[in-house]
Amino acid sequence: MSDVDKRAVGAHYGLRDWLAQRITAIVITLYTALFLGIVMWNGGLDYATWRALFSGNAFSVATFLFMVALFWHAWVGMRNILMDYAKPTSVRLALQTIVICALIAYSGWTIQVLWGGA
Amino acid sequence: MAAADRPIVKPRPVYLNLFAIRQPLPAISSILHRISGALLFVVGIPLLLWFVQRSLASPEAFASAIGPLTTPLGKVVLLALAWSYLYHLFAGLRHLALDLHIGIKLAPARTSAALVIVLSVVVTLIVAVRLW
DSSP: OOOOOOOOSSOSOHHHHHHHHHHHHHHHHHHHHHHHHHHHHHTSOOHHHHHHHHHSHHHHHHHHHHHHHHHHHHHHHHHHHHHHHOOSHHHHHHHHHHHHHHHHHHHHHHHHHHHSOO | OOGGGSOOOOOSSOOOOTTTSOOOHHHHHHHHHHHHHHHIIIIIHHHHHHHHHHHHHOHHHHHHHHGGGGSHHHHHHHHHHHHHHHHHHHHHHHHHHHHTTSSOSHHHHHHHHHHHHHHHHHHHHHHHHHHO
16 A cells, blocks of 8 residues: 555654744844844944834834744744753643743733834 | 673663763754753843833833943843854854755864854954943
């Protein structure tokens, strides 16, 4: 039979995570370069420039993409660390849950910061 | 062959004591990547969000958010995070190069591992000089 599923073991998120870690890394790097470029272009940042920067939607959207990439990247990395060093399943599961909750909360916080209209 | 002549069966699995082994440079580079990444997650992200939120509120809040950065403790924290970010960034770029089979042989991989460490320290020192 040719349609036998040969994947007998494993969770199969390895390649997806490997790729996600690299794509998010590139997004983070590009945003970092963009941000440093803006700072240098302005010769430093005072409050008025800083505020004006975030009043534009393009920069806010770029920042949002950066933060989401950052959170995703942090999740893959933190889970890899916990898988290696937190041996008891209960401890690992608890810590992974804390990481996920923190990242979801940070996502909400990010939206509040960017579009909260303070 | 008599049973006594066979080597004694070693207990498995074998747990290596990582602190008793001399770590090669790429291994040190790898663990620093993890340490810097964990630091950025635990301290960096919440601090970044707090700082951006605070600094955007008003000119006074902007000044008060930057205020702690002028204290010695604030500078040390900022430098630790700056090093973490820089190291993680450089080590990550090295990783991407290795993925593309650039510098994948042992000698260049060792050189680039050392380069990443040196570069992260040098740029952190430049940030430190500008900060003080």
